[in-house]
């Protein structure tokens with residue numbers, strides 16, 4: 001525990017490893033390579049953008065990015081445990097409320113989200129999220145991890161178009177079903193681009209279609 005609300009880099013890496021090992025030991029973790037690529041990739045891109053953004057701490061951004069999917073130590077389908085909630089509760093119990101908050105907020109780019117945008121989620125997950133989100137204020141770290149979460153699809157760093165096509169395909173949706181998600185992602189992109197004065201795709205070297 002420390003007074004910053006998030007672990008040191010060394011402890012964060014241990015916590016990340018413990019979550020990964022737990023998932024591998026308890027389930028057939030089919031997307032383990034994607035999980036490693038995604039969580040370390042979100043951490044690295046968050047660190048990079050934070051390094052260019054006034055008043056942000058790149059190491060904090062890295063740590064929060066690394067742990068944002070900690071709740072995936074449980075298989076959501078098999079366990080019925082919402083990964084945002086599992087991560088939130090366990091990191092809070094460890095004494096890291098700032099890292100716990102990211103586990104919650106990264107899944108909800110809009111605090112007052114519409115349940116219809118999360119149609120595949122059980123009602124009690126959404127009720128829990130509405131209740132907890134009512135208590136938080138989003139800051140630049142919440143916005144940053146939400147943004148970085150959008151740049152990864154499978155084993156690739158991608159632009160929004162590719163990311164949203166992937167989501168639509170995976171969940172058998174239509175493009176209009178992810179319209180709010182897209183609007184929030186574009187809002188976060190514009191927010192950081194205005195702060196740093198550089199195109200984010202250019203900064204991250206992501207090719208657009």
Ligand SMILES: [Fe+2]
Pocket residue numbers: 068069083106107
């Ligand atoms: Fe997640």
